[in-house]
Amino acid sequence: MKRKYTLTAKNADIYDLYEKSVQSVEFEVEFINKMFKKNNRGNCLDIREDFCSSAFISTEWVKTKNKKAYAIDIDKNVLKIALTKAKKRISTEQLNRLFLIQGDSLNKKNKKVNCVLATNFSYWVFKERHTLKKYFLNSLKNLKKNGIFILDAFGGYEAHQELEEKTKHKHFTYVWDQNKFNPINNHMTCYIHFEFNNGSKIKKAFRYDWRLWSLPEITECLKEVGFKQVDIYMQGWDKKKNEESDKFYSVKKCDADAGWIGYIVALK
Ligand SMILES: C[S@@+](CC[C@H](N)C(=O)[O-])C[C@H]1O[C@@H](n2cnc3c(N)ncnc32)[C@H](O)[C@@H]1O
Known part of the structure; x- marks a missing residue:
């Protein structure tokens, strides 16, 4: 007889839960290809x-x-952890095209990419404008001549609030906790917690100390370091389901929603 498997705080892998909760790598890979086209x-x-x-995205990428x-x-x-996961997900030939590199994204150089x-x-x-620009400049330098830099951002008035948002999955609940927000400098501390059907919890599985940057600030900094064009893609609305759709559109104007997620596409 097959034993019933119950996911609990004891046997769960927080990276698996993270991937299931916030990542959609097939979408991301398709989005990159669409932007190039x-x-x-x-x-x-x-x-x-x-x-x-x-x-996770890189592992999906080398499958092609x-x-x-x-x-x-x-x-x-x-x-x-990334290497252990990749070995389970892809072949040795694919693994040979995946390079896991330890370094600070702020200044790490590597072979130029698309x-x-x-x-x-x-x-x-x-958190400082000059550091953000330094990172953007490093990204520009790591790109080939026709390269594209893709980032994301969230915003809306709820982004400035201290709040908890729960999303129920089949075997666990994902909790996004905007724990602290300082309107003076837009610094925020956020956590991801996970809760399980048997009542157990993993509190503070991930912690983020961020500055909430706005789209105009990000756009200005990208242009100031030399990106030629910066486009904003916002999520569409599925009228039938009455929720966000999985399509993103390039827009110059949009509604002042309570919470939104967008992509920033910067062309070298
Ligand atoms: C939010 S998670 C990664 C999210 C992942 N890219 C995704 O799309 O879901 C943040 C990761 O950034 C790493 N990190 C933080 N500061 C970094 C830096 N300056 N350079 C490179 N990695 C950094 C952390 O170690 C952590 O693994």
């Missing part, structure tokens, strides 16, 4: 995934023949 920048062959953590991914994280223990990625707001660790 839309902007007539040819075929995107290699990416650099900054702040890669478990390098001949494509390479350079995944950067400052934490060598996180990269060990696309640099900074997803899930990770670049918000840079």
Whole structure:
């Protein structure tokens, strides 16, 4: 007889839970390819995934023949976890095209790539304008001539609030905790907690100390370091389901929603 498996705080892997809760790597890979097509920048062959953590996007990226991914994280223990996960997910040939690199995304140089990625707001660790620009300049320098830099951002008035938001999954609940927000400098401390159906919890599985940057600030800094064009993509609305759709559109104006997520696409 098959024993019933229950996910609990004791047996859960926080990186698996993180990936299930906040990542959608097939979407991300498709979005990169779409941006290259839309902007007539040819075929995107290699990416650099900054702040890669478990390098989930890079692992998905190298599943396509001949494509390479350079995944950067400052934490060598996180990269060990990324390697263990990648070995389970991809073949040895694919693994040979995935480069896990320990380094500070702020100044780490690597072979020039078609696309640099900074997803899930990770670049918000840079809290001063000059540091943010230094990171953007490093990204520009790591790009080939026709390269594209893709970042994301969130905002809306709820982004300025201290709040908890719960999302129920089949075997666990994801809790996004905007624990502290200082309106003087927009510094925020956020946590991810996980709760399980048996009542157990993993509190503070991940912690983020960020500055909440606005879209105009990010756009200005990207242009000031030399990106030629910066486009903002906002999530569409599915009228039938009455919720955000999984499509993003390039827009110059949008509604002042309570909470939104957008992509910033910067062209070299
Ligand atoms: C929010 S998680 C990564 C998110 C992941 N990129 C995603 O899309 O879900 C943040 C990661 O950034 C790493 N990190 C923080 N500061 C860094 C830096 N200056 N350079 C490189 N990695 C950094 C942390 O070690 C952590 O693994």
